Amino acid sequence: MTAIEHFWAVIPAGGAGTRLWPLSRSSSPKFLRDLTGSGRSLLQETYDRLAPLCEDRFLVVTGRAHRDAVGEQLEALSAQSILAEPSARDSMAAIGLAAALLERTDPDAVMGSFAADHVIGDVEAFGECVRTAVGVAREGWLVTLGIEPTFPSSAFGYVHVGDPLPGHPGASRVLEFVEKPSVSVAEGYLATGHFRWNAGMFVVRPGVLLDLLAASDPDFAAALREIAADPSLLEERWPALPKIALDHAVAEPAAAAGRVMTVPASFGWDDIGDFDSLTTLLEDDTRSGATVLGDETLVRMLDASGLVIPQGGKVIAVIGLDDVVVVDTPDALLVTTRARAQDVKQVVSELKQSRPELT
Amino acid sequence: MTAIEHFWAVIPAGGAGTRLWPLSRSSSPKFLRDLTGSGRSLLQETYDRLAPLCEDRFLVVTGRAHRDAVGEQLEALSAQSILAEPSARDSMAAIGLAAALLERTDPDAVMGSFAADHVIGDVEAFGECVRTAVGVAREGWLVTLGIEPTFPSSAFGYVHVGDPLPGHPGASRVLEFVEKPSVSVAEGYLATGHFRWNAGMFVVRPGVLLDLLAASDPDFAAALREIAADPSLLEERWPALPKIALDHAVAEPAAAAGRVMTVPASFGWDDIGDFDSLTTLLEDDTRSGATVLGDETLVRMLDASGLVIPQGGKVIAVIGLDDVVVVDTPDALLVTTRARAQDVKQVVSELKQSRPELT
Numbered sequence: 001m002t003a004i005e006h007f008w009a010v011i012p013a014g015g016a017g018t019r020l021w022p023l024s025r026s027s028s029p030k031f032l033r034d035l036t037g038s039g040r041s042l043l044q045e046t047y048d049r050l051a052p053l054c055e056d057r058f059l060v061v062t063g064r065a066h067r068d069a070v071g072e073q074l075e076a077l078s079a080q081s082i083l084a085e086p087s088a089r090d091s092m093a094a095i096g097l098a099a100a101l102l103e104r105t106d107p108d109a110v111m112g113s114f115a116a117d118h119v120i121g122d123v124e125a126f127g128e129c130v131r132t133a134v135g136v137a138r139e140g141w142l143v144t145l146g147i148e149p150t151f152p153s154s155a156f157g158y159v160h161v162g163d164p165l166p167g168h169p170g171a172s173r174v175l176e177f178v179e180k181p182s183v184s185v186a187e188g189y190l191a192t193g194h195f196r197w198n199a200g201m202f203v204v205r206p207g208v209l210l211d212l213l214a215a216s217d218p219d220f221a222a223a224l225r226e227i228a229a230d231p232s233l234l235e236e237r238w239p240a241l242p243k244i245a246l247d248h249a250v251a252e253p254a255a256a257a258g259r260v261m262t263v264p265a266s267f268g269w270d271d272i273g274d275f276d277s278l279t280t281l282l283e284d285d286t287r288s289g290a291t292v293l294g295d296e297t298l299v300r301m302l303d304a305s306g307l308v309i310p311q312g313g314k315v316i317a318v319i320g321l322d323d324v325v326v327v328d329t330p331d332a333l334l335v336t337t338r339a340r341a342q343d344v345k346q347v348v349s350e351l352k353q354s355r356p357e358l359t
Numbered sequence: 360m361t362a363i364e365h366f367w368a369v370i371p372a373g374g375a376g377t378r379l380w381p382l383s384r385s386s387s388p389k390f391l392r393d394l395t396g397s398g399r400s401l402l403q404e405t406y407d408r409l410a411p412l413c414e415d416r417f418l419v420v421t422g423r424a425h426r427d428a429v430g431e432q433l434e435a436l437s438a439q440s441i442l443a444e445p446s447a448r449d450s451m452a453a454i455g456l457a458a459a460l461l462e463r464t465d466p467d468a469v470m471g472s473f474a475a476d477h478v479i480g481d482v483e484a485f486g487e488c489v490r491t492a493v494g495v496a497r498e499g500w501l502v503t504l505g506i507e508p509t510f511p512s513s514a515f516g517y518v519h520v521g522d523p524l525p526g527h528p529g530a531s532r533v534l535e536f537v538e539k540p541s542v543s544v545a546e547g548y549l550a551t552g553h554f555r556w557n558a559g560m561f562v563v564r565p566g567v568l569l570d571l572l573a574a575s576d577p578d579f580a581a582a583l584r585e586i587a588a589d590p591s592l593l594e595e596r597w598p599a600l601p602k603i604a605l606d607h608a609v610a611e612p613a614a615a616a617g618r619v620m621t622v623p624a625s626f627g628w629d630d631i632g633d634f635d636s637l638t639t640l641l642e643d644d645t646r647s648g649a650t651v652l653g654d655e656t657l658v659r660m661l662d663a664s665g666l667v668i669p670q671g672g673k674v675i676a677v678i679g680l681d682d683v684v685v686v687d688t689p690d691a692l693l694v695t696t697r698a699r700a701q702d703v704k705q706v707v708s709e710l711k712q713s714r715p716e717l718t
Contacts, residue, residue, distance in 0.1 A: 022676075300706050303699070312671075315691045315717055317381075317706045320699030321680070326692075332674045333687055335694055340662070340679030347659050347676045358674055 001052045001127050004134050006108040009050040010098040012091055013043055013062040013070060013116035018348040018359070019274040019341065022332035023309060026359055031116035032069055035272055037282065037293055042272075043116040047074050049123045050114065053130055059083060059101065060116070061094040086238045091200070092249040093241045096213060096220070099206035100228035110134045112203040113246075119281060121268025133203035133263045136171045142212060142254050143203040144174060146196030146262040147269045152186035155273055157198040157247065159262050174260040177252050196262065199269055200247065212250045212259065217242065220249070274341035275325045279307040290318070306338060332358050360411045360486050363493050365467040368409040369457040371450055372402055372421040372429060372475035377707040377718070378633040378700065381691035382668060385718055390475035391428055394631055396641065396652055401631075402475040406433050408482045409473065412489055418442060418460065419475070420453040445597045450559070451608040452600045455572060455579070458565035459587035469493045471562040472605075478640060480627025492562035492622045495530045501571060501613050502562040503533065505555030505621035506628045511545035514632055516557040516606065518621050533619040536611050555621065558628055559606065571609045571618065576601065579608070633700035634684045638666040649677070665697060691717050 017030030024030040031043040038045065047058070058081045062070050067084040071077065083101075085094060095113050102109045112130055120126050133143040146159045157180055162173035177198055181189065189195035202209075214221035220242055227233050242249070254260050272278050282291045289301035290308045298310040300317040306324035310316050312333075318324060325341060327334040334344065352359050376389030383389040390402040397404065406417070417440045421429050426443040430436065442460075444453060454472050461468045471489055479485050492502040505518045516539055521532035536557055540548065548554035561568075573580035579601055586592050601608070613619050631637050641650045648660035649667045657669040659676040665683035669675050671692075677683060684700060686693040693703065711718045 300709065302702060302706055312673075312692070314689070315710070315714060317691070317693050317695075317703075317710075319693075319695035319702050319706060321683075321694065321696060324680075324694065326694050328687075328692055330673070332676070333671070333685075333692070334676050334678075335680065335683065335685050336676075336678035337680060343661060343678050344676075347661055347678060350659065351674070351676075355674060 001124065003055045004053050004110075004131055006057075006106055006110060007054045007130075007134050008057040008059065008102055008106070008109050008111045009054040010095055010102075010111050010113045011043070011046055011050075011058065011060045011116050012094045012113065013060055013066065014085075014088060014094065015115075015117065016359075017117065017272075018345045020272070020278070021344055021348045021351075021359065022329045022334055023311065023327055027065070029066070029117075030272065032066065032073065035278060035281075035293070036119060041073055042119065043070065044073055046114060046116050046118070047077075049120060049126060050112075051076075053127055054112075056081075057106075059098045059111075061085060061098055062116075063088060086235055089238065089241050090243045091246040092213070092220070092244045093224070093238070095202075095246050096210065096224045097227060099204075099209045100224040103206040103210065103225070104228055109206055110137045110203060111206055111209070112201065114201055115199075115271070117272065118199065119270045119272060123267075125267035126265070129263055129265045129267060130203065132168070132170050136165065136168050136261050136263065137203045137205060137208075140205065140208055141165075141261040142208060142251065142259055143171070143261045143263060144251065145199060145201040145203070145265040146172075146174075147199045148264065148266040149186075149190055149195065149197050152183050152190050153197070154180055154183045154186055156180060156271075158186070158189055158195045159198045161194045161196060161262055161264075165261055168261075171261045171263050173258070174255045174262050176255050177247060196264065197269070198247070199265075199271065201265075202246065202251065203263075209250065212254045215257075216249060216253050274344065275307055275327070275336070276338040276341040279325070279338055282307070360483065362414045363412050363469075363490055365416075365465055365469060366413050366489075366493050367416040367418065367461055367465070367468050367470045368413040369454055369461075369470050369472045370402070370405055370409075370417065370419045370475050371453045371472065372419055372425065373444075373447060373453065374476065375718075376476065376631075377704045379631065379637070380703055380707045380710075380718065381688045381693055382670065382686055386424070388425070388476075389631065391425065391432065394637060394640075394652065395478060400432055401478065402429065403432055405473060405475050405477070406436075408479060408485060409471075410435075412486055413471075415440075416465075418457045418470075420444060420457055421475075422447060445594055448597065448600050449602045450605045451572070451579070451603045452583070452597070454561075454605050455569065455583045456586060458563075458568045459583040462565040462569065462584070463587055468565055469496045469562060470565050470568070471560070473560055474558075474630070476631065477558065478629045478631060482626075484626035485624070488622055488624045488626060489562065491527070491529050495524065495527050495620050495622065496562045496564060496567075499564065499567055500524075500620040501567060501610065501618055502530070502620045502622060503610065504558060504560040504562070504624040505531075505533075506558045507623065507625040508545075508549055508554065508556050511542050511549050512556070513539055513542045513545055515539060515630075517545070517548055517554045518557045520553045520555060520621055520623075524620055527620075530620045530622050532617070533614045533621050535614050536606060555623065556628070557606070558624075558630065560624075561605065561610065562622075568609065571613045574616075575608060575612050633703065634666055634686070634695070635697040635700040638684070638697055641666070 017024035312328040376383035663677040671687040
């Protein structure tokens with residue numbers, strides 16, 4: 001796989017992953033954890049799959065609290081490749097700042113934005129997909145990778161795909177982005193064959209992204225460009241930036257204006273939204289009756305199945321419970337079921353009040 | 360409550376309580392643990408309820424490994440009040456040795472044998488019941504306390520009650536002891552009103568007990584009396600003693616010979632056979648949705664119920680599971696349901712091979 005000239009990988013590394021508590025904490029978020037048993041964190045795996053495409057052209061945007069951890073996990077990165085946000089201001093500010101910096105650094109840059117906590121199955125297919133998207137983006141389009149939906153999920157937004165783009169095999173127009181639908185609406189989407197999951201993977205020239213932003217919020221785009229021109233302004237200007245997702249600030253209005261293309265992606269994708277999807281992801285090893293993330297010799301299952309994570313180092317015995325989720329850590333233990341995995345966030349929300357040091 | 364003259368309390372303190380693993384271990388068995396949240400171990404509670412009846416006339420029979428722990432928990436006991444068995448040889452040897460010693464110590468002795476790991480609700484009613492039993496036993500009968508059955512249990516043996524004993528209000532003949540029945544057979548027992556649970560609580564003159572044993576196994580009775588006469592023989596003779604329960608060695612043949620009486624007992628009794636019965640025992644406190652043995656502030660229940668034991672000191676969150684059992688200790692964690700509580704012993708049996716230090 002050869003590198004793509006002037007291609008820059010932007011990696012927003014944020015989000016606490018509260019639905020993966022107590023494995024993921026605000027002090028030790030999802031992207032810094034090895035959730036696949038590969039020996040590499042999700043951030044490191046994201047880096048590993050992009051490095052062949054962008055060489056050393058990385059910008060990781062993360063919170064100040066995680067700057068050191070990111071630097072330790074990605075030793076090959078230079079200090080300038082890690083941008084530390086003074087505070088969390090959602091994805092438009094984070095990715096927009098990266099765009100504004102790249103616009104000044106490399107006039108021929110095409111950037112691709114990829115979250116630090118996603119899992120991708122076929123890395124080669126991913127690379128080819130990005131290569132196609134970069135080709136389309138060079139012509140001034142905002143390009144989104146359209147993930148092939150494998151089931152009618154109500155947890156993701158969708159991309160509504162229109163006609164093919166002439167001259168770019170595989171690329172098609174995006175008619176609109178649609179918010180997370182109900183399962184029955186999602187079933188309708190899948191039946192048409194014209195909808196794909198929106199994984200927030202955007203490929204675009206930095207100036208195009210900022211100009212699209214300027215069309216809907218000129219002050220926001222101007223502020224990002226001013227900070228890039230004079231980084232000493234960061235501290236002062238950052239807190240006033242709008243807290244908005246890139247999808248809402250740019251992608252949706254740009255689609256309405258006919259400025260967005262999609263490249264279909266069938267490389268196996270997962271954002272590990274909760275312990276249910278983590279179980280599915282890890283599920284091939286069923287030797288002990290459980291899916292185990294960690295030391296399998298610690299687990300005893302008797303008429304039981306599900307996910308067991310023995311991070312506390314102790315023996316865990318489960319009897320007579322199917323599709324259970326047991327996550328043991330040194331200071332907190334979660335016991336639930338795959339079906340109730342989404343409700344972990346409710347417990348975390350309560351603990352933020354009563355025991356904030358555990359969240 | 361006044362003491363009963365010449366009444367001796369014999370407390371066999373043995374059994375690992377494997378169905379209460381990982382709370383109970385062979386190194387830290389059930390009787391040494393506080394399982395009721397009272398601040399006193401089951402052994403200490405057994406002592407507390409007997410001391411008003413027997414003053415300092417105690418004999419605790421335990422394994423060598425637990426002699427020091429028993430002495431520490433029962434500081435008021437003299438060293439001679441604790442008999443350490445060289446090895447576990449079941450209840451006939453343990454209680455029979457106590458009988459043989461008492462036969463020599465106090466010619467007017469009546470002994471009562473009460474396991475160290477049972478829970479009794481109404482201590483005053485228990486005391487009155489023992490007092491009645493001692494009166495009957497003085498006349499040469501083997502007396503068993505007949506526990507009023509509260510449900511058709513298949514986990515206990517039963518006492519089949521016959522005609523009242525003239526001159527002793529409340530005492531009746533025992534027709535037979537029956538082994539643990541099926542639930543449907545137990546339902547039949549309860550319907551007759553003539554069956555009671557056998558909790559292994561026997562009250563008897565030491566010489567009567569040994570003579571009854573001698574009727575079925577003269578060598579066994581002779582060996583116990585020889586050891587009592589010359590304690591230096593203990594080490595040599597003990598390993599050759601039969602490994603048999605008092606119920607089989609004495610109570611069943613004595614009942615067949617018309618030598619056993621029962622005194623009905625309605626004082627609330629539980630042998631805490633597993634985590635299901637422990638839950639029932641503790642169940643009045645449902646403030647957090649869980650029955651908690653330990654620090655209730657550590658437990659978070661969301662649409663969940665059951666027993667949670669946070670002995671590891673960490674926060675435990677349970678979501679969407681009813682009648683669950685979660686027992687967290689520093690080196691082992693059990694997750695099961697009340698319905699499967701009996702199967703804990705299967706896991707312990709496997710761990711005895713793979714991780715004996717945890718059992």
